[in-house]
Amino acid sequence: MLKTISRGGMGLAAIICAAHAAAQTPIPPSPNDFVVAACQSDQYEIEAGKDAEVQSNDMRVRTFAQQMIQDHTRTIEILRQAAMSSGLPVPEPSVSSDQARLLSSLQSLRGPEFDRTYARQQVLAHEQAVTVADSFAAAGSDANLRNAAASALPIIQEHLKMAQQLRTDVGG
């Protein structure tokens, strides 16, 4: 429970619910952790998209990638603004060490193998982003950021559908 308390700002009811729910609902991250995770997710999408523009020969992949760059450039800005309004530090552009590994594995690929790996990563990355945005939009402890998460959520869910379609199209 130290972990939950140290996150700060959660209602007592939420803590009790978290304690008794033997499993499955994720506890939302702290506002700061949410800002970092969501920004990193956006940054990863932008960088992976740029890789795809250069390394893919498949029109479907390149179109998808361009959409990712466009949309995630927008959502990262919304997030940064919300963070500033809430008095939270605005993260420098960065990706998590896991995302860095994923980008690194993309960079050594070309052609159909690139496309398959990119599509697979995009499905996973958007599954993760939906989880994070959803849990914060539902129960996060900062109103500005809850709104930012709630507004990003339908975009990310749409992306997930597109990514699943892409994965069906190119394999992987």
Added chain:
Amino acid sequence: MQTTRREVVRVTTLGAAAAMTAPAAAQTPSQARGGKQNPRGKYPSPPFPAQSQPWPGLASQMTPRPDHGETSYVGSGRLSGRNALITGGDSGMGRAAAIAFAREGANVAINYLTSEESDAREVVELIRAEGRMVAPLPGDLRDPTFCRRLVNDAVGQLGGLDILVSNAGRQQSRGSIAEISDEDFDATMKTNVYAPFWIIKAALPHLQPGSAIIATTSEQAYDPSPDLYDYAQTKAATMNFVKSLAKQFGPKGIRVNGVAPGPIWTPLQISGGASEGKVVTFGATAPLGRPGQPAELAGIFVRLAEDDGSYTTGNIYGAGGGQGQP
């Protein structure tokens, strides 16, 4: 995607079957071994359902359930006559080692936290089903008095001790060092560094030549994640004491080795060890495209414990999914 769903159902069903019919399932006659499978498709791949449990978490409540080898591990007497104490033996790799050791002929004592009793019960039943002695010894390893009592009780109940698996660990993901409280840091150090010291020290007088100590370290010892600042350094400490103690105990004929896993699907991860988002994509960074299952490490623990591994000491065996360490 369909393959993944089938596998999720398969693993979940196997887990449930093992829990409900443990004694019968455990006595599977020896099946055809050998052959090969694509390791990528052998076990579930991400995405996993978002899930979170309070620390320390139960394997039985995970989706999908981890595979500890309940229905697959087949022994052949490699550890007959041996007596083992395994910390963190209720779930994860400790559980996989406990099941494998029992199936290889050893008597097994398992330590775990009292909140993990329901997982531990399943392990106790599986060990009993092999006709081996089992000693369930719950308690918090952060207490030195308990650690000493743990060793005494294991020796007393099993009639001796010649395998010690120091595996219990505490892992909590924190984005920044600033988010780690003194209590947090202390809890990680006590569980992962102090407890092995107290337990190994208490066990030493009981360990005859030919005994084996196995400590769970991690790829984190060599390539730490930024959100595991406290946990990762304890794994580096573990990797290091394996080597110093191997040198110290070589003249006594006691071997000391370590196991360094990559990302493995255990309750550690869904009870704070990984962030909520990371759980969904857990194992995606591994070249094999998925996390490992505890069952995939059982054979390593057996190898390091058995007499046939007699020249291996001061070494770290890995199962890293391709991430490159150790």
